[in-house]
Amino acid sequence: MLAWTIYLSFAGALVQALLPKGRPGLSRWLALAFAVLGLLHALGGFVAGMGQGRQIIVDLPWVPTMGIHYLLAADGISRVLVLLTGLAAVAGILFSWNVELRTNEFFAFYLALIGGVYGVFLSFDLFLLFVFYEIAIVPKYFLIAIWGSTRREYGAMKLALYSFVGSAMVLIGLLAAYTTAGSHSTSLIDLAACAHAGALPISFQMWCFPLVFTGFAILAGMWPFHTWAPTGHVAAPTAASMLLAGVVMKLGAYGCLRVGIGLFPHGLDPWGFSFVGIGSWRDVFALLAVIGIVYGALVALAQTDFKFVIGYSSVSHMGFVLLGLMTLNQIGVTGAVLQMFSHGIIAGLLFAIVGRIVYDRTHTRQLAELEAMHLGKRLPFAAWSFVIAGMASMGLPGFSGFVAELQVLVGAWIAKPWWTIAAGVGIVIGVAYTWRALQKAFFSDALPTAHALEQEHNHDHQFAAITWPEVTGVVMLASVSLFVGLYPRILLDTIEPAVKALLAGGGQ
């Protein structure tokens, strides 16, 4: 069931590529149909997999001489992330309803990207995972370079190269692990069993782990390799930013978890000496994660471009994910996975509002200019959607981010208390920058009194009306975040056993 998400996406991409030009309506509806089908499969797979452990979907020999298999499987973590991808995909298409330029090519690249992402989450063969990971790079480049806005070519190239360098590092690690384990098989299950049995010596893991982890973490936006993210997000068209921040960054984090921690657990062991309180790769990456949280938040606070605020906030939130991963305890890693889902939805919503609802109408993202536009009155839908999205982003209880961040904080506390304190500071700053953006963009003090504004009938021009795809998209994303926030068990029950199995290690 779940594998159909991949095939449908690529089939959809092919169909889009072959569509005649000049029929944007047909292109959109077809793309939406494929994405919705994918989402239904993801949902079905999620529901069917409730209470199940890891299930193997497909296992075919691909290159027998090297032990490479076309191996697709899903455990709790995969199912949750596949569900996220499905939701983000549909939402992205809804918010791209107004793309007129080369519409069919846009959706072709879009669906190819989605297909690659589904593939990564479902691959349990390291080589196959890498293949899908790389497949996702090229569509990103074109989506940003052709349909983006500010400095799009630069942003696209930066993103493509950073991703490629990251994946190059992963490839080196992959080759190293494969050959060290005896060149028998690239299946994650087999390699994990080998690692558990000792085929990957600790000294090997000590250098392979940081290499692979950093390679994946580049895509996850870890400080200081995060610089592609703000530029890329700002340059990208709305749907691409939603996908980038919402799903693609999660690819990196997923790789860190599944491959980095799953295959090289001893790479996180203490070195035996410690320098300025750092005694293992775990400390190093946790420190980088915490820096990312605080730095991302501080820089977001200083931005003048609305989209940059959201871009840096993504870096900050992903820092939470990485911190959660580094806690290496059940609650912290569970929180990290939940945060992946939660932030995916929320970031998608934020970018949708900033990019599609506001920018496409006001043609500016500068907070100073937006301040003068009385958007609280003229675009109330955008304003109130942003209030909800902002509350979710701040981690307000009732939305999905609260439980996720709380779990990460608790997990960090159990591991090393000062991590929690530093991360808490990040949350407080997070409230500040969200607040500032909200105030400046929508509810600025430059307003005359509410009563006097009623008499203002002479606006320069009316903004375009809010269209039904935008409403549907916002409602969809906001309600998911709210639902998960009010009833987190629905995801936690699936994530927790999978995390337990992964942390226990071995060929489980």
Next chain:
Amino acid sequence: MNEFTTGSHILTLLTVLPLAGAAVALFSGKHARAVALFTTIASLAVALYVWTGLPADGTMGMVERVSWAPSLGIEYHLGVDGLGALMLVLSAIVTLMSVDAAHRVHHQPNLYFGLVLVLESGLFGSFTALNFFHWFLFWELSLIPAFFLIKLWGGTRRGPAATQFFVYTMAGSVALLLSFLAVFLSTGSSNAPGTMDFGQLAAMAASGQLEQMVTMHLGPVMPWLAIGVLAGFAVKVPMIPFHTWLPAAYAEAPSPVTMLLTGAMSKMGAYGLLRIALPLFGHQIAQMRTPLLVLAVATVVMGAWAAAAQTDLKRVFAYSSVNHLGYCLLGIFALAVPASGAAALASQAAALNGVILQMFNHGITAATLFWFVAMLQERTGGHRGIDQFGGLRKPAPVLAGLMGIVLFSSLGLPGLNGFVGEFLIFRGVFPLAWVAATVSILGLLVTAAVILTVIQKVFTGPVPEHCVGFPDLHYGERLAMVPVIGLMFIIGLVPQLIVGSVNPTVVNLLAHWRF
């Protein structure tokens, strides 16, 4: 852990009812006020039903308990005792009054009433929650609508006022959250999550276990945690010196919103002190009692003094609110002594009864006062300075009469509701902390002077030009006012109606608190 104790979900219903109303109101356009009125009347009915259904022994009733996120120790745990139920009734009444008073919302009424109803839901939720997470959710939830109500419909300097309100309360909330997180983390171990349940934590605090666990995990930080929790509530009540947000917010908010702020939201702070601070950190508070009493007395006296210096009616009553709530603080901190004997216990009981009663009475009285201020503003085109009125008892005798009654209640005249609470508080505090009580009498005297000055300036004396045609209360307004004023008389004359139901809860609470 899926126990549904009594099988009735009435508390959930009560909390969700205003939310549903808000959703309907958002799409009702001009009829939003009607929807809101209907919803608030229904909420009041349910709240009264809850009030009558309280268990007689003062323990928690109508409990609902569902496990929500076991790994974080979070449960959906609701319940009410006398204190909580009284607050529910108060919130319902005040919200109804606020909606009734807001009949001139021209600008986006659907959004206005939607936000008011969401606020009401937040109030209900925080007064029934028995698990920190759940409680904190509603605490924060009430903050957002309040902010927007001030920001979008307020007066000329509403921007800074709203921001100040938000920042202060948020800072207090952060302090609360941090302290609670520390408690949660300390009560957990590597294989069992901690607890956030008020009942469990209170039991642990009473046996001394809580302090032990915190000291074991974090060191001797229990006093700091107590300070953090106190700070959070001190901002909300407010207690000097955390009160500076209040005058601006109360003045700039539209008067119906001010009714909500003073009538119900400020009670959240006092409720929090009673539900959370005293049970969990009783020992620490007892140790810090003297400085806390000083602050409480300062709140009483300075509140009254500052009120005397104001010329804007709204600010007068704002500071007067600070003063009245100062009595609650006085009572709360005074009773934080290790009980030694029946007399002391009786004093504590009196003080606590007084505090709870004062919370209710002040809520009603202050809300009504601001309602009158709203009426004064409307009838004179926005005037609300003391000196802008005069001799109103001539053109508007009914208004003057009714407002006078409310003002006297605020002053604490025996026979009206304001007296009972203050009397009980002083009755309880004198034996326990006579110095503080004595100094607080100053507050009473100054308040009396303030109120009498207001009466004199507004209702007596020559009538200025613009007040000559001052319309009196019309039929609808009289109809709305009479029940409230009647309630004030009833409580003033027969306080047993309330105290009878609250006292068992008081006894029960005191039995479980350790100082």
Next chain:
Amino acid sequence: MNYPSLYSDLFRATLPETALEIGALLVLVVDLGLLRKAALKTRVASASLLGVAGCVFALWFVSLAGAAGLSSGDELLIATGGYIGAAQSGILVLTALTLLLLIGSIFTRHAGEYVAVVLMAAAGGLLVASAQDLLVIFVGLELLSLGLYILTAFAKHSGKSAEAAMKYYLFGGMSAAFLLFGFSYLYGITGSTNLHKILLSAFYASASGGAPLLYVALVLIAAGLGFKVAAVPFHFWAPDTYEGAPAPAAAFIASVSKVASFALLISLSTAGVHLFDGVHELRFVAFNNGPLPRYLGILIPWMLILTVLSAASMVLGNLAALAQTSVRRLLAYSAVAHAGYILLGLAYFSHSAASANAILYYILTYGLTTIGAFGVVSVVERATGSDRLDAFLGLHKRNPLLAAVLLVLFLSLAGIPPLVGFWAKFNLFAAVLGVSAGPVPFALVALAIAMSAVSLYYYLQVLKRAYVLPAIDESPIKAHPVTLIVLLAIAAAVVLLGCFPSLLQNWIASFYR
């Protein structure tokens, strides 16, 4: 020296080459004789098709040949089967493709001569691939190279073509001289011209102190062969030749000659590795002071030379390509880079057939992709008159199929899955690490992968022009149907072989019957 037992044996062993030569003669006869008066298009078409037919025949002969080879006495002159058979088949297929490309991009009136020279050069390539004797190597190389020089100069009306050919010829002649000089030293030291005998003797010779001459010989040989594969620092001919030669010729140079040269290098490395069957571990014991000879034969310096060439080519090739504005020169420098990757595979050569297969896989698929790339370039050049990056602007509008082919081919060159270029790289690097997993091979593989990442940048530059940037001229570009079919077939093969890598692997393995 012994002579071959029977000339019939020689004939049998060189059937493929013979087929090609006969084909060349046939083409000349048909073109200059029968079709004298026909239109240019017809002549070109018939010459190409005849050439393709010749290749097909030769292919058949290659498949017939067993693993016997040709010996003179006990010295092997020419080997067949195994990786050699695969290489020869590859050469023939690639030659056929370049001949088909000729049909769509006619640049000369001398169709028959062109095809004949191509076929003869291909014959030389076949010889080079199978040679096991120094003299045979040299004959084959010269046959191949001379043909290539002529092909480069074939566009008589282009000054660039003549200049390029001149440079190629001078450079090539000098390299041939170096090579021959090195061969002479080898002969002098060891007394034999057979590869296996040489290497065996060299081991003993070095034990008795003839080492310095050996080093010199190896360096000279490396220079000569490095020229053929365009490795740094012997690559200077490549950009000019790639730029100046007519497109089908450039395609031929870029693909076929590389396949042949690398097959030769595989032979050299294989002979070296099989020196002491069973004692190959000795290779890695270097510079110890035990009773073993201090210097272990030919292999370590050879490895060292190849490693240096490889690293230099990888780095310089990619970095230089970054700065190019001409797509042809870009392809030339990228060829240098790819040569670098393959040389790494040669430096760490495995005892089993794994390395040989990996290298063959790489060079065959690289050759295929390059022919496709030149095919696209030639179509764009015809339409716009230049091969600058800007000539590709808006290609997705002007000819969407061509742009799609370009996308597939360039992404394959960059090493993006699921295209065959990725798999070839992965296979090669896995083979290298499978041979030796020490820090140095890891570092080199890491360098190779990093340089691949760099290469993505300049390939994307071309694709950016084709897909992203607005076009200056939006008139459609027409491609000859045959060209288009060939290009689509190549693109399809790139995708298919990338998705199912075992297809080609199994095909190569089938030669090891």
